[in-house]
Amino acid sequence: KQEVTQIPAALSVPEGENLVLNCSFTDSAIYNLQWFRQDPGKGLTSLLLIQSSQREQTSGRLNASLDKSSGRSTLYIAASQPGDSATYLCAPNNAGNMLTFGGGTRLMVKP
Amino acid sequence: KAGVTQTPRYLIKTRGQQVTLSCSPISGHRSVSWYQQTPGQGLQFLFEYFSETQRNKGNFPGRFSGRQFSNSRSEMNVSTLELGDSALYLCASSLSNNSPLHFGNGTRLTVT
Numbered sequence: 001k002q003e004v005t006q007i008p009a010a011l012s013v014p015e016g017e018n019l020v021l022n023c024s025f026t027d028s029a030i031y032n033l034q035w036f037r038q039d040p041g042k043g044l045t046s047l048l049l050i051q052s053s054q055r056e057q058t059s060g061r062l063n064a065s066l067d068k069s070s071g072r073s074t075l076y077i078a079a080s081q082p083g084d085s086a087t088y089l090c091a092p093n094n095a096g097n098m099l100t101f102g103g104g105t106r107l108m109v110k111p
Numbered sequence: 112k113a114g115v116t117q118t119p120r121y122l123i124k125t126r127g128q129q130v131t132l133s134c135s136p137i138s139g140h141r142s143v144s145w146y147q148q149t150p151g152q153g154l155q156f157l158f159e160y161f162s163e164t165q166r167n168k169g170n171f172p173g174r175f176s177g178r179q180f181s182n183s184r185s186e187m188n189v190s191t192l193e194l195g196d197s198a199l200y201l202c203a204s205s206l207s208n209n210s211p212l213h214f215g216n217g218t219r220l221t222v223t
């Protein structure tokens with residue numbers, strides 16, 4: 001059974017800092033891994049999807065890496081902004097679209 | 112392109128009743144999956160449908176069921192509601208196994 005851990009659980013930083021959010025998972029037989037953000041009371045917004053054969057994926061100020069063999073992924077956020085404040089969730093996909101979610105990292109970026 | 116649409120947005124039901132939630136996927140997406148989000152358990156997978164067939168099912172009791180129609184729209188049903196079923200129910204659609212999941216804003220169900 002896949003288990004996902006995200007560290008840290010919460011993070012508060014001043015605007016402009018570069019951040020690293022960590023995700024670890026126990027079952028490395030994954031199709032892909034997705035990172036999402038969730039704003040309070042809303043659904044999830046897809047940020048990045050890394051295929052199992054890829055090492056990293058970039059979109060704007062976001063960069064996600066994947067080390068499948070060690071069961072780790074990181075999300076790097078460059079030059080953080082107050083609008084980045086949200087909960088960030090990672091989710092490996094082991095079968096079909098059956099994602100397993102971590103508990104998330106709650107990020108607060110202060111102006 | 113319209114996103115994933117879930118209706119209704121909010122629901123209040125009484126213990127013992129049943130409820131049906133609806134999800135319209137992004138046009139062209141044939142995979143629809145459902146998730147339950149609670150403060151205690153976080154996000155948990157309920158089931159996934161692809162071309163009207165249930166492909167995967169999470170670890171939920173049989174009171175939770177779903178279906179998908181030929182136009183890819185999906186419904187989930189919860190019978191004999193319990194207080195613990197109070198949650199945000201999220202629907203997601205995708206083109207395939209290796210495509211991003213796109214989520215709707217969810218239906219918030221409160222059971223009293």
